[in-house]
Every structure is written in C-alpha cells, then in structure tokens.
Amino acid sequence: MPDAENQTELPTDEAMHAMRVLRLKSGDELFLMDGVGNYFRAQVTVAATHHCYYEILEKLPQEPQWKGHLHLGIAPTKMMDRMEWMMEKATEVGIDEVSFLNCKFSERRLVKLVRLDKIVTAAVKQSHKAWKPQVNEMVHFNHFLEQPIQGRKYIAHCYEEVPRVELFDELRKPSDSQDATVLVGPEGDFSIDEVKAAVAAGWVSVSLGSARLRTETAGLAAVMMMQLAQK
Amino acid sequence: MPDAENQTELPTDEAMHAMRVLRLKSGDELFLMDGVGNYFRAQVTVAATHHCYYEILEKLPQEPQWKGHLHLGIAPTKMMDRMEWMMEKATEVGIDEVSFLNCKFSERRLVKLVRLDKIVTAAVKQSHKAWKPQVNEMVHFNHFLEQPIQGRKYIAHCYEEVPRVELFDELRKPSDSQDATVLVGPEGDFSIDEVKAAVAAGWVSVSLGSARLRTETAGLAAVMMMQLAQK
CATH class of the missing domain: 2.40.240.20 (Hypothetical PUA domain-like; domain 1)
Structure with a gap:
C-alpha cells in the first residue's frame, strides 16, 4: 500500500x-x-x-532485484485480457514502468488503468516485489517520442526495409546507462512513418528474433530480454 | 494438417x-x-x-528456426487457463516438445490434450511455424525420470539447500548437444525428494533467476531462455 x-x-x-x-x-x-x-x-x-x-x-x-530502470512502451491489444496477462507476467518477471501507446494502427485507444492497477498490485504481492511498476495513461505515439527518456531506447518492429539489430544483442553490449526502454507496436505493427520518426529521434531499430510474436508476447519477450541482459 | x-x-x-x-x-x-x-x-x-x-x-x-530439440516438462497448474496461455505463448516463442508431469505437490493430475491441441494448432498457424510442438500425455514424475532423454537436462526449483546454477548461464555454455530439456514444478514446487532423485539421475539443478515466478511464467521463461541461448 x-x-x-x-x-x-x-x-x-x-x-x-x-x-x-x-x-x-x-x-x-x-x-x-x-x-x-x-x-x-x-x-x-x-x-x-x-x-x-x-x-x-x-x-x-529492500535491495533492488535488477539494475537500471526498465520501461516498456506498448500499443495495447484489441482484446484487453491479453494486455492484462502481459501486465501480470511483466510484473512477475520485473519491470519498472509501462507506457501505453496510441499508434496509427492501434486497435484499442483506451485503457482502464484502475483494473490494470489491481492486476499489477496482485502480481506485486504474489511475486514479493518491493517495487510496484508505474503504469502510465495512454499517450499518442508522437507525443511519447517528444518526452525526455533516459538511457537506451529501442523500437521493435517487423519492417525489413528498415535495418534492424537484435534487441538482446544490443542490450548485452556495455553501455553508460543501465536504463532501457523498448517500444512494441499494435497487432498491425507501427506504421513505417512511426518507425522512421523514432529512428530520427534517436531510437534504435530492433528485432525481437525470428519468431512471429503477438503484441502481448512481444512485450513480455522484451521484458524478459531486458531482465536477462541486466542481471 | x-x-x-x-x-x-x-x-x-x-x-x-x-x-x-x-x-x-x-x-x-x-x-x-x-x-x-x-x-x-x-x-x-x-x-x-x-x-x-x-x-x-x-x-x-522450411528451414528450422532454432537449433536442437527444446523440451519443457511442467506440472500443470490448478487453473487450466494458465496452462493454456503458456502453451499458446510457448508455441509462439518456439518449443519442440512439452511433457506434463504428475508430481507429489501437483494440484492437477489430469490434462485434456484435445483442447490444448486446438490452442497449439491455432498458435502454430498464427505464428507461421512449420513445426508443431509435440504435446505428451501426463506422466508420473518418477516415470518421466526413467525415460531416455537426449541432450542437456535441467530441473528448476526453489530449494536453497540444493545448490543451483543459473539456467541461462548453463544454456549458453558450449555443449556437445543442442538439445535441452527443462523441468518446472507445480505451484508448491517439486518435493525435495523429487529434486534429489532428478539430480541423482543426472539432471542439473538450476534457478530461473531471483524473481519469484508462477508455474506458468516459469515455464515460459524457461522456453524463452532456451530460445535466446540457442540462436
């Protein structure tokens, strides 16, 4: 409490x-x-x-269980139960902050934080976390890019025409900052203009691997990669 | 089909x-x-x-998307929906075989493979996998240990009195075999006798990290670690 x-x-x-x-x-x-x-x-x-x-x-x-501030920015899925389980699992695995993004191809433009807060609180208790993740109100993607964000910044997407590096390899490289933010797009992915805008704003274009993942699986995979790279 | x-x-x-x-x-x-x-x-x-x-x-x-044969042995959770989403997510991320274990502290001793097969099939299609994971009927833990299993073998548990190494570190070590099997226990964990029996049978005692994970989250974490280590 x-x-x-x-x-x-x-x-x-x-x-x-x-x-x-x-x-x-x-x-x-x-x-x-x-x-x-x-x-x-x-x-x-x-x-x-x-x-x-x-x-x-x-x-x-309590001592922090991981290094740095880990932040996931994600476009919520059409079916809210898929976001709910991702929030539960991301909390268990370990995340500091989650931001919801309103993107061009988003299938959901509204999230009810009250219900998500209950799920996150239950997961914090269940997994004995001393820190509760901060969950932010949905913001427009372009507005999110304008926010000052510390540390390493990555945008995950599936466009082959925009060069991508592997997120996990990048996260494991030595860096001045332990903080990391990863962005994951909606079911229909970010628009290519959104990806280009992010790259122009200093975000690194990344792939989460060769598997074709649903949005909520991609979000959890990003959280797990951040955790494994930050131990 | x-x-x-x-x-x-x-x-x-x-x-x-x-x-x-x-x-x-x-x-x-x-x-x-x-x-x-x-x-x-x-x-x-x-x-x-x-x-x-x-x-x-x-x-x-099609070319395989990962190296080796990846096998998860898991005690199914009391609430079947938690196993169902794990099966969906494990299929998306990539797994070759799943075995259900009947353990001393299991809260579920029966799984209906027909329903799980539908979920796995849908996830195979959705994630464009050319290989469908093999899902095995539940077996008693002791019987499972008697089966011949190829490659590296790990049992994840929470007993501090049994020395554990980090699964992800182990998976990343060079090995003669690309094949790996990870066992995850029920909500109440394996019994210590089960852990000791596995260690005596050549299974390596491992930890999935410092986070306290639910059974289904631990199962998916193990799958993601196998995938990240095998790329």
Whole structure:
C-alpha cells in the first residue's frame, strides 16, 4: 500500500482481506509493502469489522532485484485480457514502468488503468516485489517520442526495409546507462512513418528474433530480454 | 494438417473455415502446413458445403528456426487457463516438445490434450511455424525420470539447500548437444525428494533467476531462455 509508513489504517479492501481471510486479530503481526522499495513489519492495534489499524514495528528497506530502470512502451491489444496477462507476467518477471501507446494502427485507444492497477498490485504481492511498476495513461505515439527518456531506447518492429539489430544483442553490449526502454507496436505493427520518426529521434531499430510474436508476447519477450541482459 | 501431402480433402473444420470465412472457391490457391517442417501451395479442386478437396501444386520445405530439440516438462497448474496461455505463448516463442508431469505437490493430475491441441494448432498457424510442438500425455514424475532423454537436462526449483546454477548461464555454455530439456514444478514446487532423485539421475539443478515466478511464467521463461541461448 502506498505511504504505508505514514498511515495507521489499512485500506478497506485490505482490511476485509486481513480479517476475513487471514483472520488477523489485535496483536497479530502483518507485513506491509509500500511499492517503492520497503517492507514493514507491523502489528494490528485494532481490528473492527471494516477497519484494521496497525503500528509499524520495523522498516525493512529492500535491495533492488535488477539494475537500471526498465520501461516498456506498448500499443495495447484489441482484446484487453491479453494486455492484462502481459501486465501480470511483466510484473512477475520485473519491470519498472509501462507506457501505453496510441499508434496509427492501434486497435484499442483506451485503457482502464484502475483494473490494470489491481492486476499489477496482485502480481506485486504474489511475486514479493518491493517495487510496484508505474503504469502510465495512454499517450499518442508522437507525443511519447517528444518526452525526455533516459538511457537506451529501442523500437521493435517487423519492417525489413528498415535495418534492424537484435534487441538482446544490443542490450548485452556495455553501455553508460543501465536504463532501457523498448517500444512494441499494435497487432498491425507501427506504421513505417512511426518507425522512421523514432529512428530520427534517436531510437534504435530492433528485432525481437525470428519468431512471429503477438503484441502481448512481444512485450513480455522484451521484458524478459531486458531482465536477462541486466542481471 | 498432419499428412497434408498425402491427403486430398481438408478436415471438416478447416473446410468450413476455408469456405465460410476465407470464401475459397474451386481454382483458388491455399497454403497448407503439415506441422513437420513443410508448407504446401495447393489449389482447391472441389468446394462443397462441408467438403473441400485440393491438389498440391508445390511442396515448400522450411528451414528450422532454432537449433536442437527444446523440451519443457511442467506440472500443470490448478487453473487450466494458465496452462493454456503458456502453451499458446510457448508455441509462439518456439518449443519442440512439452511433457506434463504428475508430481507429489501437483494440484492437477489430469490434462485434456484435445483442447490444448486446438490452442497449439491455432498458435502454430498464427505464428507461421512449420513445426508443431509435440504435446505428451501426463506422466508420473518418477516415470518421466526413467525415460531416455537426449541432450542437456535441467530441473528448476526453489530449494536453497540444493545448490543451483543459473539456467541461462548453463544454456549458453558450449555443449556437445543442442538439445535441452527443462523441468518446472507445480505451484508448491517439486518435493525435495523429487529434486534429489532428478539430480541423482543426472539432471542439473538450476534457478530461473531471483524473481519469484508462477508455474506458468516459469515455464515460459524457461522456453524463452532456451530460445535466446540457442540462436
């Protein structure tokens, strides 16, 4: 839960879970995470029907599990369940930030972050992550390119007429920055103008390998490659 | 479709798809795959309501997209939808064989291969694979260990008391064999006796990295590591 350190009461849904499922009572210990690098050992002070108060006993700062800031920019798929599982899996594997891109050939131009946030939060807990990925509102592709982004920047696409290098090989090269951002296009790929605009803006044109991957598989493959290259 | 070369009629469901969705008529061209390395350029000879006959015009043998035979052994998850998406994604990324393991802590001891076969077939078509993965009936873990398996053999688990090396590092080492098999346990992991039995039988004890992964995510991570190491 955000700002767990400075709160004294669990959010209602967490309180219900703590009491109905975990059956915590006054005096019981529980662990909290703030999603920004800390676990807390805490003790239940008051457990009422819809309220659960606690006090922090110990702050347990965690070590990052990987180096650098890993960022995935992806055009969401038409079928939202495919994005949902990708978000769950990317969170488990490990990602710092996800941005949704509104591209020329996008089949979905709206994402509901509230539902995705629940999925990401559940995956953070399930996989014991101390950091929760930041998930950004959808932005227009051209607008995304104008944002200042630190570190290495890659755009994955399938156009044979634009020279591509292998993402995984690039990620493993020594670099001044551990930070990396990879962009993955919609079902119909980026438009070639989008790819050219990105290359002109300093993004490296990459391939994710010879397999023909769905958008959500490509997104997860990019996350796994970033993780394997950054260990 | 299996044995496409020696048949002259599409299976009923493919015939329905060819005529109702693709609206193929007599004389139209179509592409067939046999799932064992060949595409075929063919021509519709007769298109009736539930029947579609064809003749092969050209056999187009394909090059393998990766080296060696890649095999995943996995204990299926309690929720079958999680196995289904893993099978879809593993097929897209690239796998030759999947075996389901019945382990001590398995939460599922039965898999219906008919439904998985449909998912795998759809993923083979969608990702334009010339080879279809072989999916085996569930076997007891101990029985699986008794089977003769070629190449490098790894068992992934979470027991800190059994020394583990990193799977990806191992896969990247030079080896006499390109073939690799990785075993992934159920939600509750393999039992320590199962791990020890595998190690005694020559399997290398490995870790998939520091992230705590669900069974289906671990399975897909293993497939992606095999692919990245085998390119």
